[in-house]
Amino acid sequence: xxxxxxxxxxxxxxxxxxxxxxxxxxxxxxxxxxxxxxxxxxxxxxxxxxxxxxxxxxxxxxxxxxxxxxxxxxxxxxxxxxxxxxxxxxxxxxxxxxxxxxxxxxxxxxxxxxxxxxxxxxxxxxxxxxxxxxxxxxxxxxxxxxxxxxxxxxxxxxxxxxxxxxxxxxxxxxxxxxxxxxxxxxxxxxxxxxxxxxxxxxxxxxxxxxxxxxxxxxxxxxxxxxxxxxxxxxxxxxxxxxxxxxxxxxxxxxxxxxxxxxxxxxxxxxxxxxxxxxxxxxxxxxxxxxxxxxxxxxxxxxxxxxx
Amino acid sequence: xxxxxxxxxxxxxxxxxxxxxxxxxxxxxxxxxxxxxxxxxxxxxxxxxxxxxxxxxxxxxxxxxxxxxxxxxxxxxxxxxxxxxxxxxxxxxxxxxxxxxxxxxxxxxxxxxxxxxxxxxxxxxxxxxxxxxxxxxxxxxxxxxxxxxxxxxxxxxxxxxxxxxxxxxxxxxxxxxxxxxxxxxxxxxxxxxxxxxxxxxxxxxxxxxxxxxxxxxxxxxxxxxxxxxxxxxxxxxxxxxxxxxxxxxxxxxxxxxxxxxxxxxxxxxxxxxxxxxxxxxxxxxxxxxxxxxxxxxxxxxxxxxxxxxxxxxxxxxxxxxxxxxxxxxxxxxxxxxxxxxxxxxxxxxxxxxxxxxxxxxxxxxxxxxxxxxxxxxxxxxxxxxxxxxxxxxxxxxxxxxxxxxxxxxxxxxxxxxxxxxxxxxxxxxxxxxxxxxxxxxxxxxxxxxxxxxxxxxxxxxxxxxxxxxxxxxxxxxxxxxxxxxxxxxxxxxxxxxxxxxxxxxxxxxxxxxxxxxxxxxxxxxxxxxx
Numbered sequence: 001x002x003x004x005x006x007x008x009x010x011x012x013x014x015x016x017x018x019x020x021x022x023x024x025x026x027x028x029x030x031x032x033x034x035x036x037x038x039x040x041x042x043x044x045x046x047x048x049x050x051x052x053x054x055x056x057x058x059x060x061x062x063x064x065x066x067x068x069x070x071x072x073x074x075x076x077x078x079x080x081x082x083x084x085x086x087x088x089x090x091x092x093x094x095x096x097x098x099x100x101x102x103x104x105x106x107x108x109x110x111x112x113x114x115x116x117x118x119x120x121x122x123x124x125x126x127x128x129x130x131x132x133x134x135x136x137x138x139x140x141x142x143x144x145x146x147x148x149x150x151x152x153x154x155x156x157x158x159x160x161x162x163x164x165x166x167x168x169x170x171x172x173x174x175x176x177x178x179x180x181x182x183x184x185x186x187x188x189x190x191x192x193x194x195x196x197x198x199x200x201x202x203x204x205x206x207x208x209x210x211x212x213x214x215x216x217x218x219x220x221x222x223x224x225x226x227x228x229x230x231x232x233x234x235x236x237x238x239x240x241x242x243x244x245x246x247x248x249x250x251x252x253x254x255x256x257x258x259x260x261x262x263x264x265x266x267x268x269x270x271x272x273x274x275x276x277x278x279x280x281x282x283x284x285x286x287x288x289x290x291x292x293x294x295x296x297x298x299x300x301x302x303x304x305x306x307x
Numbered sequence: 308x309x310x311x312x313x314x315x316x317x318x319x320x321x322x323x324x325x326x327x328x329x330x331x332x333x334x335x336x337x338x339x340x341x342x343x344x345x346x347x348x349x350x351x352x353x354x355x356x357x358x359x360x361x362x363x364x365x366x367x368x369x370x371x372x373x374x375x376x377x378x379x380x381x382x383x384x385x386x387x388x389x390x391x392x393x394x395x396x397x398x399x400x401x402x403x404x405x406x407x408x409x410x411x412x413x414x415x416x417x418x419x420x421x422x423x424x425x426x427x428x429x430x431x432x433x434x435x436x437x438x439x440x441x442x443x444x445x446x447x448x449x450x451x452x453x454x455x456x457x458x459x460x461x462x463x464x465x466x467x468x469x470x471x472x473x474x475x476x477x478x479x480x481x482x483x484x485x486x487x488x489x490x491x492x493x494x495x496x497x498x499x500x501x502x503x504x505x506x507x508x509x510x511x512x513x514x515x516x517x518x519x520x521x522x523x524x525x526x527x528x529x530x531x532x533x534x535x536x537x538x539x540x541x542x543x544x545x546x547x548x549x550x551x552x553x554x555x556x557x558x559x560x561x562x563x564x565x566x567x568x569x570x571x572x573x574x575x576x577x578x579x580x581x582x583x584x585x586x587x588x589x590x591x592x593x594x595x596x597x598x599x600x601x602x603x604x605x606x607x608x609x610x611x612x613x614x615x616x617x618x619x620x621x622x623x624x625x626x627x628x629x630x631x632x633x634x635x636x637x638x639x640x641x642x643x644x645x646x647x648x649x650x651x652x653x654x655x656x657x658x659x660x661x662x663x664x665x666x667x668x669x670x671x672x673x674x675x676x677x678x679x680x681x682x683x684x685x686x687x688x689x690x691x692x693x694x695x696x697x698x699x700x701x702x703x704x705x706x707x708x709x710x711x712x713x714x715x716x717x718x719x720x721x722x723x724x725x726x727x728x729x730x731x732x733x734x735x736x737x738x739x740x741x742x743x744x745x746x747x748x749x750x751x752x753x754x755x756x757x758x759x760x761x762x763x764x765x766x767x768x769x770x771x772x773x774x775x776x777x778x779x780x781x782x783x784x785x786x787x788x789x790x791x792x793x794x795x796x797x798x799x800x801x802x803x804x805x806x807x808x809x810x811x812x813x814x815x816x817x818x819x820x821x822x823x824x825x826x827x828x829x830x831x832x833x834x835x836x837x
């Protein structure tokens with residue numbers, strides 16, 4: 001066991017350094033004013049099916065080629081937390097995921113990996129959410145996330161309460177990190193969108209619950225390996241009884257999607273779709289204050305697409 | 308010699324049962340369908356008998372098939388169907404390979420007092436309503452425990468090692484599985500049992516089956532009258548003694564040409580070794596009229612009778628002593644600043660389909676199949692939840708996992724009827740217990756921060772968040788829609804005591820289904836809210 005850990009650690013340490021070197025420049029993009037070649041900060045799409053909305057949304061953002069270069073590895077992090085069927089919208093829409101994977105592979109990605117640290121038994125959630133099949137059919141690779149061995153300790157220097165966490169190795173190793181949360185009501189964090197979705201890339205979540213949940217969500221959002229792209233699935237939205245939902249009566253067919261590199265902006269826009277004020281969701285406000293991203297949508301250049 | 312194929316046939320069938328049953332127990336990935344487990348375990352005597360008594364249904368008559376088989380062919384159950392019996396044959400086989408001096412079996416007197424008293428005690432306790440001795444002595448259940456407690460962790464460790472290596476190459480077809488190690492006090496009995504069985508079979512073949520095993524003794528009573536038997540042909544016999552040397556039940560007396568049919572397990576080892584065609588497996592007696600079992604009087608107790616009895620008593624005593632030591636240790640729990648109020652459970656939680664604590668504890672032989680089959684790791688062997696006699700019978704341990712809302716795996720694999728099969732839709736609403744909220748331990752109350760992990764995991768929203776101080780929300784339990792799945796208790800982050808826990812029902816109830824209300828869409832069809 002010890003030797004295996006050593007090998008793993010040294011390998012992943014290499015990966016981390018490599019990733020940091022390769023992506024230093026892209027990471028610098030976050031939290032800065034829009035760069036000349038990025039005319040749009042945030043794309044909001046409305047009216048189509050999840051796949052269509054992604055097609056048009058990503059095009060407006062400059063195409064998937066802007067994010068995925070040939071021969072790169074991609075990790076896609078959906079929400080696969082619960083053993084519920086796709087109609088209950090407790091997990092990310094499988095159709096959206098297959099379309100994202102198809103785009104990545106078309107752009108020349110070497111491998112597209114998908115995982116989540118699920119709440120319910122992962123073999124069941126992967127299967128019953130329809131995501132395992134969707135990913136495999138689209139040519140992606142489904143990876144388990146429920147074993148501590150896959151998680152590597154990282155420091156979060158800007159964290160207030162959460163100063164270190166064990167993060168899934170794929171997040172650290174992969175060249176491109178795409179965050180695909182589903183917009184939902186949430187009993188703990190009020191809403192779960194892109195920042196809350198990252199709770200599924202760390203190992204010990206009970207620590208977050210014990211030590212000021214909203215602060216920990218914002219703290220983790222300051223960690224340097226941020227998603228390169230956030231796609232908020234708000235096609236079917238669980239309006240109450242989240243994050244698991246009790247029945248399909250909790251779900252509204254909202255037919256929207258948000259695409260942006262800024263997690264705080266993504267969460268603010270999604271909160272508005274939900275009908276709430278972003279500043280009322282404590283972790284969005286905290287992340288905004290900590291400089292993770294921009295909560296004030298007025299300050300961003302937004303492209304609105306209606307299908 | 309024309310019966311030589313019988314031994315080969317026996318070996319093949321034995322290994323087939325052994326491998327299939329072992330597979331059922333080591334299926335930690337739930338790759339095999341429930342029907343597979345059901346089919347493979349159909350003929351296990353004790354589970355089938357218990358399920359039959361419990362259900363009074365003709366669909367579970369595996370034990371009757373065994374009785375018929377015994378009446379026709381003798382104790383083929385012990386020889387081939389019982390996984391523990393085959394395990395002992397395997398040990399015995401290797402002992403012969405290892406030992407420098409080749410083991411020669413010889414006729415020995417039976418330990419009648421010990422075996423019949425153990426059978427009598429087992430039956431007496433069972434008719435008096437206690438399954439305790441069955442739980443301790445049933446060969447199938449002991450085999451299940453040995454696999455679940457000792458073999459599974461090793462297999463999973465190997466699996467995890469391989470998964471770790473492959474993971475380095477980003478291959479995830481084999482994935483690590485969490486090892487749920489059974490607390491060490493619970494190891495004592497199965498471990499001693501394993502040692503006893505291994506030692507007995509290493510030194511003397513099927514001594515266990517003919518001395519301690521109540522199923523063996525019971526079937527032995529019947530096999531005296533079975534139609535097909537191993538029989539001597541006195542005319543041909545040269546009294547060379549080759550047959551007795553290979554008789555692992557020590558039941559073949561070649562000098563007197565007598566076979567003790569109560570102990571013969573129909574292993575057919577004697578058939579191929581006879582060079583003079585003097586030993587046969589036939590329907591009718593051939594030239595021998597004293598084939599009716601042991602006619603001899605057991606005038607003196609055999610030398611090792613007392614030794615064995617002493618060993619058995621020591622074994623039992625050490626289990627109790629071990630558990631006593633364990634219970635003293637148990638209370639030295641680490642004190643943590645977070646939570647202060649201990650969980651006070653009136654009843655343990657029994658799995659869905661078990662109907663009541665009474666039904667469960669009266670029918671469960673602690674074979675631990677549900678423990679290894681449970682995908683959520685929530686079913687764990689109990690220590691003192693059901694009291695001393697219920698030790699090792701599984702309970703819902705909400706500190707290791709919680710019951711998946713739609714899962715019915717345990718009820719489908721349980722061979723004894725301790726957990727009865729329930730349709731998925733019904734299972735969801737079985738109320739195994741009710742969640743109790745302890746505000747004094749809750750993060751929201753003590754830390755004044757949002758938490759809600761319990762409500763998050765609740766499948767029916769029986770635990771919902773209601774306004775508390777300021778903007779905070781705090782959990783509240785709606786008893787009648789709580790199913791007692793323990794998701795809230797598992798998810799609760801407080802240590803050492805949880806702020807929410809499930810107190811079991813002694814008799815399961817049916818929870819109400821949550822009411823559905825219509826939802827208003829928060830926004831119109833066209834506009835963007837920003």
